Amino acid sequence: MAIACKAAFTGKGKAIAAGREARPLPCLHCPVKAFNVCKPLEYDRQKELFEIGVQQTWRQRQSLFRAGDPLGAVFKIISGIVAVSERLADGRRQILDFFLPGEVCGFLQTDGKYSFDGEAITDVKTCSFDRRRFDSFAASHHDVAEAVKTALEEKLQQVSHHMAAVGQLTSTERVAHFLCKLSITYSEHEMQTRPLLLPMKRTDIADYLGLRLETVSRAFSKLKSRGILEFEDDEIVIHDPTRLAHLSGL
Numbered sequence: 001m002a003i004a005c006k007a008a009f010t011g012k013g014k015a016i017a018a019g020r021e022a023r024p025l026p027c028l029h030c031p032v033k034a035f036n037v038c039k040p041l042e043y044d045r046q047k048e049l050f051e052i053g054v055q056q057t058w059r060q061r062q063s064l065f066r067a068g069d070p071l072g073a074v075f076k077i078i079s080g081i082v083a084v085s086e087r088l089a090d091g092r093r094q095i096l097d098f099f100l101p102g103e104v105c106g107f108l109q110t111d112g113k114y115s116f117d118g119e120a121i122t123d124v125k126t127c128s129f130d131r132r133r134f135d136s137f138a139a140s141h142h143d144v145a146e147a148v149k150t151a152l153e154e155k156l157q158q159v160s161h162h163m164a165a166v167g168q169l170t171s172t173e174r175v176a177h178f179l180c181k182l183s184i185t186y187s188e189h190e191m192q193t194r195p196l197l198l199p200m201k202r203t204d205i206a207d208y209l210g211l212r213l214e215t216v217s218r219a220f221s222k223l224k225s226r227g228i229l230e231f232e233d234d235e236i237v238i239h240d241p242t243r244l245a246h247l248s249g250l
Contacts, residue, residue: 025050032078035102035189036151040143049137053129064118064126065106071114073128075106080124083204085117093117095208096159098182098200100189104151122199166210169249174209175219177248179229179236195235223247 027033027046038046055078058064064075067086075082082099096116099105108115138145165177179196186193200208206216223229228240228247238244 026055030078032076032102032189036076036104037138037144037148038076039147040141045141045144049129050127052133052137053127056126056128058120058124058126060120060123062120062124064120064124065114065116067114067117069114071109071112071131073106074104074131074134075118075126075128076104077101078125078127081121081199082124083119083121083200083208085119085207086115087117093207094210095204097155097162098204098208100185100191102189103155104148107148107152121204165249171209171211171215172219172222173247173249174211175205175216176223176228176244177250178205178209179238180241180245180248180250183238183241195237198231198234198236 025043025047027038027050028043030038032038033046038049041049053073056075058080064082065072077099079101082105083095084097084099084105085093085095088094098121099118105118106114138148162181166174169177182198183193183196186196191197202216202220203213205211206213209216211219220231223244224231226243228238228243230237230239
């Protein structure tokens with residue numbers, strides 16, 4: 001269950017902040033301190049940023065934020081994976097991207113409301129920042145604002161490239177593209193790639209690739225029958241990354 005964060009964003013936050021003074025800053029040992037908004041920060045500014053937020057934990061399949069809800073916190077993922085999605089006119093879900101440790105989600109807004117849904121695909125831990133104070137902090141530090149802007153531009157570009165690929169590739173090629181990109185992204189985030197952990201369900205992958213569940217399952221079976229990969233439960237072992245990359249168009 002998410003740890004209630006109201007206290008950190010109200011007057012009670014002062015007492016919490018005072019208590020933090022006596023404890024070592026957890027950011028010193030944070031596995032994602034070198035990513036995104038925290039990347040340019042030295043100790044003093046890291047401490048300042050930490051004091052405007054609160055650490056939260058989320059159960060698998062729990063919602064962090066929903067499209068149309070009034071804007072709340074901005075979330076930096078410490079561990080776990082979050083799916084950011086939108087609902088189509090016919091009620092189907094389109095996953096736009098999977099956000100990994102080190103990335104920030106819940107930032108985009110429309111008329112003072114969240115633009116998309118954010119759901120924990122695995123158990124997730126976040127640093128959740130009061131939006132007003134987060135924006136003020138970024139505005140006061142040019143390098144932080146630039147880091148946020150760059151990360152957001154890169155994520156939007158990735159989503160754009162993904163949507164273009166989905167429209168041009170066959171179902172098996174889409175699955176190959178997904179696995180190749182996931183392996184590359186895992187490597188960039190210093191996450192394990194062999195075996196490649198696949199905590200998202202086949203339904204999540206289908207909603208990401210714009211395919212039916214059974215089509216995704218057949219595509220995985222085809223890749224296995226060709227000797228390109230093996231899979232068991234939530235682990236994938238890629239035996240022939242060259243052929244997989246060729247299929248993916250990368």
